[in-house]
Amino acid sequence: MKALRYHGRADVRVEDLPTPDPADGEILVRIATTGICGSDIHEYRGGPLAIPLDTPHPLTGDRAPVTMGHEFSGTIVALGSGATGLRVGQRVAASAVLRCGTCPSCTAGHPQLCRTLGFHGISGGGGAFAEFDAFPAYLANPLPDEISDEAGALLEPLATGIHAVGRSGLTPGQSALVVGAGPIGLMVVVAALAAGADQIIVSEPSPVRAKAAARFGATAVLDPKADDVVARVRELTGGHGVDAAFDTAAAPTSFDTALAAVRPRGHVVNVAVWENPTPLQPNALLFSEATITGSLAYTPAEFTRAVEIAAGGAHDLESMVTRSIALADVVTHGFERLAADPGADIKVLVRP
Known part of the structure; x- marks a missing residue:
C-alpha cells in the first residue's frame, strides 16, 4: 500500500x-x-x-x-x-x-x-x-x-475545540475571543456556541477564513491588519473584555492580544502549537489576575461529545x-x- x-x-x-x-x-x-x-x-x-x-x-x-x-x-x-x-x-x-x-x-x-x-x-x-x-x-x-466520511475526519479537531472551551470555564451567557480562524479556531467557535456563549468575537486576517468564522457562528469578526483588536473587543463588551480568549494562531502578537482582551480574572487558553518561543510580559498578569492555561487534545468523553455535535x-x-x-x-x-x-x-x- x-x-x-x-x-x-x-x-x-x-x-x-x-x-x-x-x-x-x-x-x-x-x-x-x-x-x-x-x-x-x-x-x-x-x-x-x-x-x-x-x-x-x-x-x-x-x-x-x-x-x-x-x-x-x-x-x-x-x-x-x-x-x-x-x-x-x-x-x-x-x-x-x-x-x-x-x-x-x-x-x-x-x-x-x-x-x-x-x-x-x-x-x-x-x-x-x-x-x-x-x-x-x-x-x-x-x-x-x-455523519459523512468527510465530517468524520473533522471530529478530531472538533474534540480539540471542545476540550479548549472546557479548559476556559466558559459558561452560558459569557463571551469569548478566538484569535485565528483556522480549523481549530473554527472548532473553538462551534464548541463555544455549544457551551452557550452568547458573544463570540474572532480575529482573522484572511477574508476566506473570516467568512467561515461568521458562517460558523461568530457574532463579530475583526481584521487584525485593519482593526485595533483589543480596543474593538473592549468596545463590543462594554469596556469589560471577554470572559475567555483562545489563541489558536501562534502568530507574533496573538498571545499578547488574547491576554490584553480578557476581563479582569478572565481566562486565556493556548490551543496553538508554537514552533518558537514567544515573549510574555508578566505585568499583564499582575494587573489583570488573568488565568493562563494550556489545552492539549481531548478526553474520550470529549470525542464522544464531538460525535454528538456533528450528528446533531x-x-x-x-x-x-x-x-x-x-x-x-x-x-x-x-x-x-x-x-x-x-x-x-x-x-x-x-x-x-
Missing part, C-alpha cells in the same frame, strides 16, 4: 509499505479520508516537535520514519484478537491520543496528559495518510449515518473543507503548499 512517511524536517515521502495486520487489541481500517492538521505542517516546517526522531517512542517503539495522519475516518476491514465492541464493515473515526492507561494522569481521567503520551499518526504505530491503518481499538469511535447537524462542518487531494499529491499539493502559504485553504482532505 501507499503511505506518507515523515523522515525529518521538510522531508515527507509517499512510499510503498506492506498492508498492516491488526495486532492483539487492534483494528484494521480502510481509510476514507484524512485531514491535514496544522500540527502536521508544524512538524514538517519546524519539527520534529513531537515525532520521535532519535529515540523510539515509549508506547509505540517507533522512531522516524513514521507514517503520518491522525484526523480521519474509514471502515473496519479486520479485527485483531481482543478487539471487542466493534465489527467489520463499521464506519469509524479515531481519537489520536495514545496512552499507557496506568500513570496518575490516565487513572485520573486525563489520558491526554499521559506520562508517556503519544499520538497516532505522529508517534509511530501507524497513521492515516495511507490506504489502510491499524491502530488500538480503544481509539475507534463508531460513526452514525448522519447544527453546523455544516464539511463547509470547512476547501480542497480534497489524492495521496499521490499530498507532498506537493498538501504539505509543501500549506507550509509555504495556506492562502485560501482552511482544511485540506486527503483521499487515500
